[in-house]
Amino acid sequence: VNELLGVLCYGYLVSFDRLASDARLAPDLERRAVLCGIAAGELAHHERLVARLKELGADPEAAMAPFVAALDDFHDSTKPRSWLEGLVKVVVGDGIVTDFYREVADFLPEPDRSLVQDILRDTRRAEFATAQVRAAIEADPELSGPLALWARRLVGEAISQAQRVAAERDALTELVLAGSGDLMGVAELIKRVTAGHSDRMRQLGLNN
Amino acid sequence: VNELLGVLCYGYLVSFDRLASDARLAPDLERRAVLCGIAAGELAHHERLVARLKELGADPEAAMAPFVAALDDFHDSTKPRSWLEGLVKVVVGDGIVTDFYREVADFLPEPDRSLVQDILRDTRRAEFATAQVRAAIEADPELSGPLALWARRLVGEAISQAQRVAAERDALTELVLAGSGDLMGVAELIKRVTAGHSDRMRQLGLNN
Numbered sequence: 001v002n003e004l005l006g007v008l009c010y011g012y013l014v015s016f017d018r019l020a021s022d023a024r025l026a027p028d029l030e031r032r033a034v035l036c037g038i039a040a041g042e043l044a045h046h047e048r049l050v051a052r053l054k055e056l057g058a059d060p061e062a063a064m065a066p067f068v069a070a071l072d073d074f075h076d077s078t079k080p081r082s083w084l085e086g087l088v089k090v091v092v093g094d095g096i097v098t099d100f101y102r103e104v105a106d107f108l109p110e111p112d113r114s115l116v117q118d119i120l121r122d123t124r125r126a127e128f129a130t131a132q133v134r135a136a137i138e139a140d141p142e143l144s145g146p147l148a149l150w151a152r153r154l155v156g157e158a159i160s161q162a163q164r165v166a167a168e169r170d171a172l173t174e175l176v177l178a179g180s181g182d183l184m185g186v187a188e189l190i191k192r193v194t195a196g197h198s199d200r201m202r203q204l205g206l207n208n
Numbered sequence: 209v210n211e212l213l214g215v216l217c218y219g220y221l222v223s224f225d226r227l228a229s230d231a232r233l234a235p236d237l238e239r240r241a242v243l244c245g246i247a248a249g250e251l252a253h254h255e256r257l258v259a260r261l262k263e264l265g266a267d268p269e270a271a272m273a274p275f276v277a278a279l280d281d282f283h284d285s286t287k288p289r290s291w292l293e294g295l296v297k298v299v300v301g302d303g304i305v306t307d308f309y310r311e312v313a314d315f316l317p318e319p320d321r322s323l324v325q326d327i328l329r330d331t332r333r334a335e336f337a338t339a340q341v342r343a344a345i346e347a348d349p350e351l352s353g354p355l356a357l358w359a360r361r362l363v364g365e366a367i368s369q370a371q372r373v374a375a376e377r378d379a380l381t382e383l384v385l386a387g388s389g390d391l392m393g394v395a396e397l398i399k400r401v402t403a404g405h406s407d408r409m410r411q412l413g414l415n416n
Contacts, residue, residue: 013237016244020228029221029269029276033254036224040248046241061237068237 001112002056003172006063007165008101008116009049010071013064015093016043018075022086031132035086038125045119052115066169074161078154084136084143085150087129091200092154094126099196103189107179130203137205148206155197209320210264211380214271215373216309216324217257218279221272223301224251226283230294239340243294246333253327260323274377282369286362292344292351293358295337299408300362302334307404311397315387338411345413356414363405 019039026032053060080086098120105116137144166173180186201207227247234240261268288294306328313324345352374381388394409415 010237013241013244017228017232020225020247024225029218029272030258033221033251033258036221036251037255039228040251043241043244043248047245050238050241064237 001108001175002053002058002063003066003169004101004104004108004116004175005049005053005056005058005112006060006065007067007071007169007172008119009046009053009060010064010067011097012042012046012049014071014075016040016046019086019090022080022083022089025080025083025086027083031083034128038090038128041122041124045122048115048119052112067165070161070165070168074157077157084133084147087133088147088151088204088206089154090125090129091133091204092151092197093158094129095196095200096155096158096193098123098126099193100189103192104176104179107175126200130200133204144206147204148201151201151204151206209316209383210261210266210271211274211377212309212312212316212324212383213257213261213264213266213320214268214273215275215279215377215380216327217254217261217268218272218275219305220250220254220257222279222283224248224254227294227298230288230291230297233288233291233294235291239291242336246298246336249330249332253330256323256327260320275373278369278373278376282365285365292341292355295341296355296359296412296414297362298333298337299341299412300359300405301366302337303404303408304363304366304401306331306334307401308397311400312384312387315383334408338408341412352414355412356409359409359412359414 016039019035019042023032023035023039026035050060053063078089080089102117102120105113105120108116133147137147166176176189177183177186180189224247227243227250231240231243231247234243258268261271286297288297310325310328313321313328316324341355345355374384384397385391385394388397
C-alpha cells in the first residue's frame with residue numbers, strides 16, 4: 001500500500017510542477033491560468049496522499065523516494081514544445097495513470113481503495129485538454145499527424161519507465177500480480193489500459 | 209482601478225509560475241510541497257482578481273497585458289540559484305509588494321479596497337520563508353553576506369521595473385499621486401516601504 005500511495009503521491013507533486021511550467025506555453029493568459037488551476041488540483045491530491053501516508057505511520061519522503069528518478073526521467077524526456085503537445089500529454093498520461101491505478105486500487109483494502117479512487121475520479125484535466133486539442137485539430141487537420149506521433153512517444157516513454165519501476169519495486173509489482181491473479185491477469189489489465197488509450201486517441205481526433 | 213487590479217492579477221499568476229519552479233530547489237520533498245502550496249495560494253489570488261475584473265466589465269487579459277513584460281523581466285533577471293535565494297526573494301518581493309499596494313489600496317473605492325487588502329493579508333508565504341532563512345543563517349552565519357547582496361539586487365531590479373511601469377502607465381501613476389496628495393506624499397510612501405524592507409532584512413538576520 002505504501003508503495004502505491006508513494007508513487008501516486010510523488011506523481012502528483014511532479015505533475016503539479018510540470019503543468020505549472022507547461023502553462024507558460026498557453027496562447028493566452030486565461031488558458032494559462034486554467035492549466036495552472038489544474039496543476040493546483042494535482043497538488044491537492046498530493047497533499048491528501050501525504051496526509052494518508054502519515055496516518056499509516058509512513059514517512060512520505062521515504063515512500064516517494066523510490067519513484068523520483070523514474071518519474072523525473074519520464075517528464076524530462078517528454079517536455080512538450082507547444083501548448084498542444086502539453087495538452088496531449090495531459091490526456092495521454094492522465095488516462096493511462098487513471099486506468100491503471102483505478103484497477104490496481106481495487107486490490108487495496110479500505111480506506112485506501114476509496115481514497116485512491118476518489119482522487120482518480122478527478123477528470124477536469126482531461127476534459128479541458130481533450131476539448132482544446134480536438135478543437136485545434138478540427139481547425140487545422142494537419143496538426144493531427146505530428147500530435148499522433150507525439151502521443152506514441154509519450155506511451156513509449158511511459159512504458160519504459162513503468163517497466164523500470166516494476167523491475168525495481170517488488171512490493172508494487174506483487175500487488176499488481178496478486179490482484180490480477182496471475183501473469184495472464186496482468187496481460188488483461190495492460191490490454192484494458194491500451195484499449196482505453198485508443199479510445200482517448202479517437203476522442204482527440206488522433207486516429208492513427 | 210483596472211490597472212491596479214491588472215498588475216496584481218498578472219503579478220500573482222507569474223508568482224505562481226515562478227514559485228512552482230523555485231520549489232524544485234527545495235532540500236526535501238516536504239518543503240518542496242510547502243512552496244508549491246504557497247504557489248497555489250497565489251493562483252487563488254489571481255483567480256479572485258480575474259473574477260473582479262470581469263465583474264467590472266473589464267477584459268482580464270487586456271488589464272494584465274501592460275504589465276506582462278515588466279513582471280516577466282523582473283523574474284527573469286532574479287532567478288534564484290538556490291533554495292535560500294528563492295526564499296529571500298519571497299520575503300523581499302512579497303514585503304515590498306504588500307506594503308506598497310496596501311497603501312495604494314487605501315486610495316481605492318470599495319469593494320476593491322477590501323478585496324485587495326484581504327488578498328494582501330495573506331502572509332503565510334513570508335512567514336514560512338522568513339523562518340527558513342533565519343534558521344539557515346543561524347546555523348551558518350557565512351550565508352548572511354551573499355544573501356544580503358542578493359536581497360539588494362532584488363530591490364534594485366524591483367525599483368527599475370517599477371519605474372518602467374510608472375513611466376508607461378499613467379492611470380496607475382496618477383492613482384498613486386492623487387492618493388498620496390503630491391510628490392512629497394509619494395516620497396513618504398516610498399520611505400515607509402523602504403523602512404518595511406529594512407525591518408524584514410533584520411528579521412531574516414541580514415543586517416547589512
